[in-house]
Amino acid sequence: GENVEQHPSTLSVQEGDSAVIKCTYSDSASNYFPWYKQELGKGPQLIIDIRSNVGEKKDQRIAVTLNKTAKHFSLHITETQPEDSAVYFCAASIRGGGADGLTFGKGTHLIIQP
Amino acid sequence: EADIYQTPRYLVIGTGKKITLECSQTMGHDKMYWYQQDPGMELHLIHYSYGVNSTEKGDLSSESTVSRIRTEHFPLTLESARPSHTSQYLCASSETGDGQPQHFGDGTRLSIL
Numbered sequence: 001g002e003n004v005e006q007h008p009s010t011l012s013v014q015e016g017d018s019a020v021i022k023c024t025y026s027d028s029a030s031n032y033f034p035w036y037k038q039e040l041g042k043g044p045q046l047i048i049d050i051r052s053n054v055g056e057k058k059d060q061r062i063a064v065t066l067n068k069t070a071k072h073f074s075l076h077i078t079e080t081q082p083e084d085s086a087v088y089f090c091a092a093s094i095r096g097g098g099a100d101g102l103t104f105g106k107g108t109h110l111i112i113q114p
Numbered sequence: 115e116a117d118i119y120q121t122p123r124y125l126v127i128g129t130g131k132k133i134t135l136e137c138s139q140t141m142g143h144d145k146m147y148w149y150q151q152d153p154g155m156e157l158h159l160i161h162y163s164y165g166v167n168s169t170e171k172g173d174l175s176s177e178s179t180v181s182r183i184r185t186e187h188f189p190l191t192l193e194s195a196r197p198s199h200t201s202q203y204l205c206a207s208s209e210t211g212d213g214q215p216q217h218f219g220d221g222t223r224l225s226i227l
Contacts, residue, residue, distance in 0.1 A: 032213030038154070043204050043218030051213055087154045093213055101145060101208055102216055106156045 002027040004092050006105025014113050019080055021108045023090035024072040032093035033073045034102070035064060039086045048075070077110075085112045117141045120205050120219035128227050133192045135222045137205035146188040147216060149204040150174060153223075157204070163188060164210070195226045 003026040013019045025033075031052040036044035050057045050064045050073065057064050061080075066073040077084055087109050091102040118139040127133060139146065144165040149157045149172075159172030163182040177199070178192050188207075192199055202223050206216040 034215050036218075040154075041220070043206075043220045044157075045218070046215045049215060089157065101147070101162070101214065104157045107154065109154065 002030060002092055002094055002103040004090060004103050004105045006090050006108060008108060009106065010109045010111070012111040012113055013080055015080055015082060017080055019077045019084070019110055019112075021075045021088055021090070021110070022072060023074070023092075023105050024070075025092040025103075026071070027092070027094055028068075028071065029094050030071075030092040033064070033066060034091050034093075035062075035075050036089040036091065036104075037086045038089065038107075044089055080112050082112050082114060085110060118205060118207055118217050118219040120203075120222050122222060123220065124223045124225075126225045126227065127195060129194075129196055131195050133195050133224070135190045135203055135205075135224070137188045137190070137219060138186050139188075139205075139207040139217070140186065141207060141217065142185065143207035143217075144185065144210045145208045145214070146182065147206040147208075148172075148178075148180060148188070148190050149206065150176065151202045151204055151221070153202055161190065195224075197226045200224060200226050 006023045034049035037047045038044040061078050063076045087107045089107050090105040121136045146163045148161040158174035160176040161180040169180050202221045204221045206218045208214040208216045
């Protein structure tokens with residue numbers, strides 16, 4: 001089955017700086033890669049996603065890049081703000097959906113220092 | 115705006131009680147999921163469903179059971195709660211097919227005394 005590794009487990013950056021979270025996946029059949037943000041006391045919320053036919057996608061201050069050859073994808077947050085502090089999860093979906101849909105990474109605690 | 119609702123949000127209850135955690139979605143999604151998560155930690159899939167009358171066990175073994183009698187409703191039941199069941203339980207739903215995002219509820223924080 002698919003295996004998703006996520007790094008780092010904790011990331012602390014100064015407000016206004018950029019943050020990068022990286023994930024690798026094992027199954028070359030994976031074709032969909034969403035990113036979720038989970039704030040304290042809430043469920044994970046989808047913030048951006050990318051499909052395997054695209055190399056990069058941007059939405060205001062966040063962007064995701066995908067390298068299919070190396071089987072890794074990254075989340076980039078620019079001009080970080082205090083409200084960006086949260087736990088971020090990457091995920092991968094195997095073509096055909098797989099029995100359970102998405103395989104998640106273990107999460108990154110992003111801390112924005114004022 | 116949440117289209118998937120979980121109740122209760124918090125539950126503190128004694129050992130041995132029967133518990134049902136409710137999950138409802140208004141998006142008409144066929145696939146639904148239950149995850150167990152210690153706050154801020156890894157998500158562990160415990161149950162999922164392809165649609166009405168379909169229930170499957172996930173990657174993490176769980177003593178809980180689920181049912182799917184209606185598309186919009188996917189309750190999780192613990193017949194006899196134990197302290198080891200203390201955790202956060204998250205429900206999610208998605209459309210069927212390739213590359214579908216999952217939409218999560220805000221979870222139930224369960225504490226068994």
